[in-house]
Amino acid sequence: MITALLLFWPALAALLVLLIKGEGAKKVAFIATLVEFAIALFAIVNFVPDATTQFALDMPWMERAGIGFTIGMDGISLLMVLLTTFLVPLIVLSSFKHDYKNPHVFYALVLFMQTGLIGVFVAMDAFLFYFFWEVALIPIYFIAAIWGGARRIPVTFKFFIYTIFGSLFMLAAFVYLYFQTAGTELAAHSSNVNAFYQLTLDSATQSWIFWFLFLAFAIKMPVFPFHTWQPDTYTESPTQATMLLAGIMLKMGIYGVLRWLLPVVPLGVSQWADLVLVLSIIGIVYGSIIAIRQRDMKRLIAYSSIAHVGLIAAGIFTLNEQGLQGGVIQMLSHGINVVGLFFIVDIIFRRTNTREIANLGGITQTTPALSIMFLTLLMGSVALPLTNGFIGEFLLLSGVFQYNHYFGAVAGLTIILGAVYMLRMFQGVMFGTKSEATEGFADLTFHEKAVLIPLVIMVFWIGLFPNTFLSISEPAVGQLLSIINR
Amino acid sequence: MISIILLSGFGIISLFAGFLKSKRVLLPMALLFLAVVFGINLFDWDQNQSYFSNMLTIDNFAVAFTGIMVLSTLLIIPFTQHFATRNDENLGEYYALILFSLVGAIMMVSYNNMLMLFVGIEILSIAMYVFAGSDKSSLRSAEAALKYFLMGSFFTGILLFGMVMIYGATGTFNIAEIAGSAEAMGTGGANNVMFMLGVLMIIIGISFKVSAAPFHFWTPDVYEGTPTVWTAYMSTVVKTAGVAAFYKLMDAAFAASYGSWMPTLVAIIVLTLLIGNVGAVVQQSMKRMLAYSSISHAGYLLMTLLAFNNLSTSAILFYSFAYSTASIAAFGVLQLVSRQRQNENYEAFNGLGKTNPLLAFSVAVSMLSLAGIPLTAGFFGKFFVFSALIENPDMMWLIVVAVILAAVGVYYYFRVVIAMYLHPVAEDATTIRSTSFMNVMLLIITALTILLGIAPALLSDVL
Numbered sequence: 001m002i003t004a005l006l007l008f009w010p011a012l013a014a015l016l017v018l019l020i021k022g023e024g025a026k027k028v029a030f031i032a033t034l035v036e037f038a039i040a041l042f043a044i045v046n047f048v049p050d051a052t053t054q055f056a057l058d059m060p061w062m063e064r065a066g067i068g069f070t071i072g073m074d075g076i077s078l079l080m081v082l083l084t085t086f087l088v089p090l091i092v093l094s095s096f097k098h099d100y101k102n103p104h105v106f107y108a109l110v111l112f113m114q115t116g117l118i119g120v121f122v123a124m125d126a127f128l129f130y131f132f133w134e135v136a137l138i139p140i141y142f143i144a145a146i147w148g149g150a151r152r153i154p155v156t157f158k159f160f161i162y163t164i165f166g167s168l169f170m171l172a173a174f175v176y177l178y179f180q181t182a183g184t185e186l187a188a189h190s191s192n193v194n195a196f197y198q199l200t201l202d203s204a205t206q207s208w209i210f211w212f213l214f215l216a217f218a219i220k221m222p223v224f225p226f227h228t229w230q231p232d233t234y235t236e237s238p239t240q241a242t243m244l245l246a247g248i249m250l251k252m253g254i255y256g257v258l259r260w261l262l263p264v265v266p267l268g269v270s271q272w273a274d275l276v277l278v279l280s281i282i283g284i285v286y287g288s289i290i291a292i293r294q295r296d297m298k299r300l301i302a303y304s305s306i307a308h309v310g311l312i313a314a315g316i317f318t319l320n321e322q323g324l325q326g327g328v329i330q331m332l333s334h335g336i337n338v339v340g341l342f343f344i345v346d347i348i349f350r351r352t353n354t355r356e357i358a359n360l361g362g363i364t365q366t367t368p369a370l371s372i373m374f375l376t377l378l379m380g381s382v383a384l385p386l387t388n389g390f391i392g393e394f395l396l397l398s399g400v401f402q403y404n405h406y407f408g409a410v411a412g413l414t415i416i417l418g419a420v421y422m423l424r425m426f427q428g429v430m431f432g433t434k435s436e437a438t439e440g441f442a443d444l445t446f447h448e449k450a451v452l453i454p455l456v457i458m459v460f461w462i463g464l465f466p467n468t469f470l471s472i473s474e475p476a477v478g479q480l481l482s483i484i485n486r
Numbered sequence: 487m488i489s490i491i492l493l494s495g496f497g498i499i500s501l502f503a504g505f506l507k508s509k510r511v512l513l514p515m516a517l518l519f520l521a522v523v524f525g526i527n528l529f530d531w532d533q534n535q536s537y538f539s540n541m542l543t544i545d546n547f548a549v550a551f552t553g554i555m556v557l558s559t560l561l562i563i564p565f566t567q568h569f570a571t572r573n574d575e576n577l578g579e580y581y582a583l584i585l586f587s588l589v590g591a592i593m594m595v596s597y598n599n600m601l602m603l604f605v606g607i608e609i610l611s612i613a614m615y616v617f618a619g620s621d622k623s624s625l626r627s628a629e630a631a632l633k634y635f636l637m638g639s640f641f642t643g644i645l646l647f648g649m650v651m652i653y654g655a656t657g658t659f660n661i662a663e664i665a666g667s668a669e670a671m672g673t674g675g676a677n678n679v680m681f682m683l684g685v686l687m688i689i690i691g692i693s694f695k696v697s698a699a700p701f702h703f704w705t706p707d708v709y710e711g712t713p714t715v716w717t718a719y720m721s722t723v724v725k726t727a728g729v730a731a732f733y734k735l736m737d738a739a740f741a742a743s744y745g746s747w748m749p750t751l752v753a754i755i756v757l758t759l760l761i762g763n764v765g766a767v768v769q770q771s772m773k774r775m776l777a778y779s780s781i782s783h784a785g786y787l788l789m790t791l792l793a794f795n796n797l798s799t800s801a802i803l804f805y806s807f808a809y810s811t812a813s814i815a816a817f818g819v820l821q822l823v824s825r826q827r828q829n830e831n832y833e834a835f836n837g838l839g840k841t842n843p844l845l846a847f848s849v850a851v852s853m854l855s856l857a858g859i860p861l862t863a864g865f866f867g868k869f870f871v872f873s874a875l876i877e878n879p880d881m882m883w884l885i886v887v888a889v890i891l892a893a894v895g896v897y898y899y900f901r902v903v904i905a906m907y908l909h910p911v912a913e914d915a916t917t918i919r920s921t922s923f924m925n926v927m928l929l930i931i932t933a934l935t936i937l938l939g940i941a942p943a944l945l946s947d948v949l
């Protein structure tokens with residue numbers, strides 16, 4: 001029941017928000033997302049940390065075809081739901097100072113997207129998963145395409161076509177897998193996640209199914225060389241859409257790998273894991289090097305995101321516990337850091353009307369609060385010990401290192417290169433002499449602090465007490481491994 | 487069966503009521519007639535009656551397809567409200583023709599004998615030729631009618647020739663008996679030249695009717711020239727009847743020689759998908775884009791003919807209806823927009839999201855549905871078609887081709903959405919006027935599309 005509530009509450013709230021014209025919409029949306037977060041917290045409190053799927057709900061959907069409306073949460077899902085419900089209120093809050101045209105539509109779309117995102121994380125049926133996968137895409141497309149920057153139309157269109165293209169392959173693979181489940185009668189087939197886990201396909205079949213599924217997830221994450229939609233889309237989208245995309249939507253791809261790729265076609269994974277790791281590691285180095293060369297802050301963070309996701313992808317494809325656990329915890333950390341960083345870019349942009357690093361400088365002189373928060377999030381991003389990034393990247397790197405020493409060594413560059421581009425950005429933007437644009441730069445307002453402080457708290461919480469979160473996902477990850485190695 | 491008799495009677499009544507020359511009477515009357523037929527038709531469920539010495543069988547297949555075709559017509563008819571505003575002299579004829587043509591469509595889904603199939607196709611086609619030329623003041627409409635008529639007659643000849651060949655090889659027009667004698671010939675008749683030639687010609691003849699490539703050349707021109715409301719009828723009801731009839735024939739009569747005609751059909755499908763989707767990409771006119779999109783949807787529908795299993799009929803039923811509702815909404819709004827802005831191109835839709843949120847929303851939903859995005863009926867249509875085919879592992883590659891081309895489809899359908907919501911309104915553009923009746927109809931159609939996108943079992947579990 002809780003899962004259904006989590007799933008449908010934002011959609012209901014979206015309909016409500018649609019009815020409210022004008023400024024009231026953002027307040028109602030904010031309250032609705034807070035309620036959603038409270039429901040998620042309630043779920044966490046009642047969650048028993050074992051490997052089972054909890055708060056499950058199984059209703060017929062297309063009964064004759066054995067396709068159910070099956071939702072539930074295990075540890076991994078729960079953490080993803082927690083991340084989503086934690087970030088969305090902050091994203092809504094971060095938009096309070098923006099004057100978007102037609103606010104009621106904007107916030108309704110954000111809430112509607114939240115339903116899609118939660119749906120992806122709690123769906124325990126392949127077709128339901130696909131369903132929500134696409135449901136999440138439509139609102140974000142419109143948010144980015146209506147409220148985005150000057151080049152928004154072609155850029156978001158490319159993003160849309162690209163992701164649809166990948167996901168149609170995923171659908172084809174799901175349909176194929178569905179017909180491989182036991183039974184000759186239609187109703188005996190099942191698209192339930194457990195039915196998929198029990199499939200024993202020969203390795204040639206698994207090999208092509210792997211690519212059908214991987215294509216969809218790789219485009220969403222995005223893994224090199226499927227990333228070309230990402231920097232433009234992040235840059236052209238309004239800040240809130242960028243936060244949703246980078247903070248949460250990207251995790252759909254990684255979550256998809258964990259839930260629907262690794263355990264379903266383990267033989268396919270073992271055939272192609274080397275290639276995926278190589279691609280991911282290329283992505284790390286490539287994303288980092290390009291990030292170093294960026295002059296636009298938003299683009300820099302977009303490329304840094306490719307690098308970070310590359311490491312997560314490399315980690316989970318090692319199929320060892322450190323790698324998987326690191327991947328899960330790093331999904332949380334990356335979501336928190338990237339949302340915070342994009343928000344800071346937005347704050348700076350709104351005061352100075354520029355994102356060019358060269359035009360900025362000397363901001364620290366007048367802004368103690370902003371400087372501290374920016375630096376904390378930045379340190380989280382470059383994986384300084386005591387911050388959240390360290391836990392995730394350390395686990396991921398040790399996972400990759402176990403898999404192959406050379407891969408580990410190259411992947412380790414992420415920390416060095418990450419420090420280079422992040423600190424270079426910080427130096428250029430915050431230190432030095434004041435520029436024309438940063439003259440009279442005001443410190444954070446109450447609203448901005450209200451967004452950043454929870455994020456900073458989480459940076460330290462995950463950095464200091466990672467076990468709060470690791471212990472939630474540990475049994476689920478253990479079970480995942482046992483299914484993969486069956 | 488009663489529905490056929492009723493429709494014929496209602497058609498004659500409409501013809502005479504045409505003397506009134508009043509749309510205020512004719513339109514509600516046609517709606518009432520169709521609603522009655524829709525209701526009566528349901529009583530034939532599970533009856534499995536045969537008529538006319540077994541030439542027609544009203545089985546559940548026939549009832550289900552009759553149901554969606556009558557319903558689609560019911561949804562199209564309101565858009566005739568704006569047709570023939572010049573107080574066309576022969577208004578009653580069009581309503582009569584539509585009712586008569588439905589009789590043909592029903593015969594096409596309930597035939598048991600190839601003669602009936604032929605008669606059904608002809609009844610339907612002749613009405614279409616008239617509809618194509620119904621805008622008498624327009625050169626394009628006249629051209630469309632002539633083109634459609636000449637090409638149509640030619641392909642009807644081929645179809646008939648094919649049927650005669652089959653008759654020559656088997657000595658019967660009854661589809662069950664044809665299957666029997668094909669069985670007796672050994673290898674399902676594949677070794678009999680006359681039989682296979684007949685099958686091939688029938689495939690060509692019906693492919694023309696459902697506008698499958700390479701027999702599609704008439705489609706864009708005819709669709710463009712025909713008044714929009716009749717284009718909607720052509721691309722929905724006619725296509726539904728055509729594909730259902732095609733499936734029934736291949737399944738009941740020629741399934742045994744599957745291996746011999748399958749390569750031909752696969753070639754037709756691949757060409758249709760390719761030409762439909764790629765052709766639609768380069769169009770500037772929304773109406774021509776919808777014409778090419780209708781070709782591509784014929785391709786998806788025909789994919790079901792490669793797998794005779796219990797999913798296939800459901801897939802055709804669902805897909806046709808999903809496609810019909812989406813097309814009707816799109817053509818309906820296109821009719822309003824093109825009439826009032828004197829432009830059928832994408833830019834006519836610029837800023838429609840601001841000026842007419844309701845019209846824009848229903849077009850957006852229908853475009854999403856045609857593109858096959860979840861939460862709309864079109865998604866489950868594609869899903870069921872692919873599901874029906876995927877049990878046939880040799881056809882995996884065809885599904886991959888179809889999937890890639892479906893992604894191409896997203897491109898041109900979204901151009902409309904982008905025009906409506908993202909492009910600014912032209913300065914001289916006016917708000918599109920539409921009656922509240924039409925708004926309600928559009929809302930119903932849109933609601934149907936979304937409802938079937940959330941609870942597909944409502945329709946997919948019928949058969």
